[in-house]
Each structure stands twice: as C-alpha cells, then as structure tokens.
Amino acid sequence: MAKTEVYQIRLDSEEKKQAFAVFKQLGLTPAQAVRMFFRQVVMTQSIPFSIENKMTFAPIPAREEVQDENHQDLFLELDQILNQKQNSQ
Incomplete structure (x- = not known):
C-alpha cells in the first residue's frame, strides 16, 4: 500500500x-x-x-500586510503562479 x-x-x-x-x-x-x-x-x-478571474478584487496587499481570516494571500499566490506560467509560455 x-x-x-x-x-x-x-x-x-x-x-x-x-x-x-x-x-x-x-x-x-x-x-x-x-x-x-x-x-x-x-x-x-x-x-x-480553466481558471478565469471574472470577479474584480480590490488590490491585494503584500503578504506581510495580510492578517485577516479571508486568506487574501492565497489570491496573491495564485496571481504569482499564473504570471509565472504566462511568462514561461
């Protein structure tokens, strides 16, 4: 197993x-x-x-500034991953 x-x-x-x-x-x-x-x-x-952002979000603060329970840092990480993927293509 x-x-x-x-x-x-x-x-x-x-x-x-x-x-x-x-x-x-x-x-x-x-x-x-x-x-x-x-x-x-x-x-x-x-x-x-497919990942499409059809919602409009307020600017996402830097990781150090995020301290709330909404886990906005996840959106920042997703944006970074998507930008890396676009840049590598």
Whole structure:
C-alpha cells in the first residue's frame, strides 16, 4: 500500500456544503474527489480546468500586510503562479 499523508484545508462553510452535495450526487466522497483532483494535477502537470478571474478584487496587499481570516494571500499566490506560467509560455 502506498504511503499516505493527511492534509488539512480551510473552506468557506457554504461553499463546502454546496460542493459536498455535488460530490454526493456524483457518488463520490469528498476525499475521493480531492484525490481525483490531485491525480489530474499530476497527470496533466497543470490545474485540470480553466481558471478565469471574472470577479474584480480590490488590490491585494503584500503578504506581510495580510492578517485577516479571508486568506487574501492565497489570491496573491495564485496571481504569482499564473504570471509565472504566462511568462514561461
């Protein structure tokens, strides 16, 4: 059996509830859905879906300035990853 690890994440309560309902409709457990996502990331070496920013966000402060529970630093990290990918193409 392959070695496994536990990884914890924080989710918006309503978003979690809605996503878990979809997983249930598809006959998947949340753990199975997450493992499927990770497997696709490994297989495709990318995020396995299109990422489009259709929302307008206020300017994101530097990491040192972010101290709230909204985890805005995740948006900063995503922007950095997407910019690196665009620059490498």
